[in-house]
Amino acid sequence: MKRIDVIKIMAGIITKDDLVTTSIGQTWDDWWNYKPANNTFFTGILGSVSSTALGLAVSLPHRRIVAIESDGSMLLNTGIMCTLGKERPANLTVVVMDNGIYENIGGPPTHTSANTDLAKMAAGAGCLNCHTATELSDFEARFRAMMEDDQMGYLVAKIDPFVRHQWEWKDRKPTDGIEDKYNFLRYVEQLEGVVIHPGAAQN
């Protein structure tokens, strides 16, 4: 599977009412161009994408939360699988873009290109509905089901290594981490009707 095709499928299922966290990497530019709204926190920290999504999920149980992970990010913090497996937030779906390489630094292999199976690890950690998809049709069916079943889901998408969509500079994600935070929290403020970051207090 090509990552851009997986992203397009997700964009057709995730709505403006859902909230998303994403891992650093090529996914950023792909998802930037297909996200349905500013409903995405582009998490600039490998290993903290699912934990950030967990915080969102337990705090907004009425809203669907999606973590778009990468194999490198998951492998950096495998303990979160156990925490997800204990908490099992019904509104959380984790999708791991697994290309078996650290693509952004030139492509040295991750352990998933050898013997590591993230879906089996997640299942062993107690996560529910763990599955590895290698075909687009299977990915779409599984992702749609996970988004609609009111149970947590953990879906590994085996995507082709060294295959990236070539975005022009004007179409690449232009924002930095602080702008990303404000874009997202202002979106949540509108969505939830709350004030997260008010102006300055009076003297």
Add this chain to the structure above:
Amino acid sequence: MQPTSEMPAYAQLFIEGLKEAGVSVVGAVPESLLAGVYRACARDNSLRYIPVTNEAELPGICAGTYLAGRRAIMVMENSGLRQACEPIARFAYCHAMPIVMAMSFRGEWGERNWWGHNHAQTMEPLLNALRIPFRFISKLDQIKPAIRKAYYHADSSNWPVAMVFTGECVETPAYEKN
């Protein structure tokens, strides 16, 4: 409620402080010095208590909770700061994320565990290196004001803050009871 062995005064004040500050999520790696806090959080249905496997999971949980418009706290021993350094630094420097930390001060004056001293020796240099404001909380009457102000400070500065609990505000180490 009167303090008990299960719910010592410091833990009672800690939980009351969290509730008065509007905290709804507590992420933690349990340890001995704040044992009463972990027990109380686990039993309190009004708090979502999330024990984790590694302190590096905690900044993300706190950030996600903040971005949802709620308040979280990460609780751990001061050794956990070392585990969590990378995500704390990234959330602070990349995202200007307010995160409130509470940690016990292992390695206090009179520490009798050889393995505990390095926790104290590295804690302040690390907090200073990360440019994280912190306060020592050693008296019971400091607990609730400190928690309340921690959220004001973190939210208005868009930056992590840390409370370091010691003295009356932690368990008496086992070696001092014997």
